[in-house]
Amino acid sequence: MYKSLSQLKYLLAGLVFGVIFVKAEVISWFRIQEMFRLQSFHMYGVIGSAVLVGMLSVWLIKKFNIKTIQGETVTFQPKKFNRGQIYGGLIFGLGWAITGACPGPLFAQIGTGATVIVITLLSAIAGTWVYGKFREKLPH
Amino acid sequence: MDILNFVKQPWPWYVAGPLIGLTVPVLLLIGNKSFGISASLRHICAACVPAKIPFFQYNWKSESWNLLFVAGILLGGLIAGAWLSNPAAMTVHPALAKELAGYGITNYQSLVPAELFNWQALFTARGLLMMVGGGFLVGFGTRYAGGCTSGHAIMGLSTLQWPSLVATICFMIGGFVMANVFLPWILAL
Numbered sequence: 001m002y003k004s005l006s007q008l009k010y011l012l013a014g015l016v017f018g019v020i021f022v023k024a025e026v027i028s029w030f031r032i033q034e035m036f037r038l039q040s041f042h043m044y045g046v047i048g049s050a051v052l053v054g055m056l057s058v059w060l061i062k063k064f065n066i067k068t069i070q071g072e073t074v075t076f077q078p079k080k081f082n083r084g085q086i087y088g089g090l091i092f093g094l095g096w097a098i099t100g101a102c103p104g105p106l107f108a109q110i111g112t113g114a115t116v117i118v119i120t121l122l123s124a125i126a127g128t129w130v131y132g133k134f135r136e137k138l139p140h
Numbered sequence: 141m142d143i144l145n146f147v148k149q150p151w152p153w154y155v156a157g158p159l160i161g162l163t164v165p166v167l168l169l170i171g172n173k174s175f176g177i178s179a180s181l182r183h184i185c186a187a188c189v190p191a192k193i194p195f196f197q198y199n200w201k202s203e204s205w206n207l208l209f210v211a212g213i214l215l216g217g218l219i220a221g222a223w224l225s226n227p228a229a230m231t232v233h234p235a236l237a238k239e240l241a242g243y244g245i246t247n248y249q250s251l252v253p254a255e256l257f258n259w260q261a262l263f264t265a266r267g268l269l270m271m272v273g274g275g276f277l278v279g280f281g282t283r284y285a286g287g288c289t290s291g292h293a294i295m296g297l298s299t300l301q302w303p304s305l306v307a308t309i310c311f312m313i314g315g316f317v318m319a320n321v322f323l324p325w326i327l328a329l
Contacts, residue, residue: 018216024156045153053161053300075225093314095277111217127279
């Protein structure tokens with residue numbers, strides 16, 4: 001019981017994150033189009049400053065060995081390179097410019113009342129499933 | 141209420157970006173979790189339609205935090221949409237507005253263009269390609285790449301992982317090609 005209650009912190013973190021997404025208009029198809037046409041600095045500013053703050057936070061956590069609230073040492077999962085990051089990255093990029101949303105914003109868009117995006121999300125889940133099904137046959 | 145009106149304005153990038161970046165240490169410090177969103181789609185597959193596929197045979201319940209996180213994003217969208225939304229129409233770059241007007245897109249009242257993404261449009265070639273086709277590419281591509289904008293561009297770059305830089309550059313190349321080469325053709329359908 002306590003364990004499931006403590007999981008609610010992730011719901012709360014997501015909620016705050018979702019509000020920021022909407023208020024910064026990063027879930028907007030229009031802002032994504034501006035980004036890919038170099039018509040606005042907004043998205044570059046959002047992603048760039050997010051990365052800088054993330055980098056600084058990770059550096060501080062490592063430098064001062066800051067522990068989690070449970071007292072654990074923070075662990076990082078190294079990402080190994082494979083060609084999937086190139087092929088998959090290009091494919092995702094193509095989709096991103098069509099839907100105007102990466103996976104996170106899809107959930108937020110549905111929340112704002114764009115109910116039809118449920119179909120986009122279901123299709124994204126289907127895409128993930130098809131990848132899983134044919135994973136062995138794809139170049140990595 | 142002045143504060144509410146202040147919050148209702150679109151937030152500038154230098155407010156939103158750093159707040160989004162703070163998600164990285166928040167998730168690390170509240171539960172040793174690495175920021176990433178597209179993995180939730182894999183967990184949904186593993187939970188609902190594993191179909192004996194090895195890629196979906198793992199204990200998705202131990203990753204349930206990720207599903208709660210995306211449920212939270214949906215709720216956050218609901219709250220921001222219902223109570224904090226900007227009453228004014230979005231302002232976009234004049235060149236974009238001019239281009240989109242050529243495809244009959246003139247409604248800037250909501251963040252998701254009402255003329256492109258609606259239930260009726262789903263039964264048109266353009267709508268089907270954009271919603272079903274686009275969604276499929278997002279789901280397939282992110283899993284193939286091993287992450288999306290959050291897992292690679294934000295978490296991966298924050299931890300200085302070069303494979304994430306490769307992935308992020310490919311996201312951008314794909315996006316530029318689609319928006320400038322193929323999308324005009326799709327929008328004209």
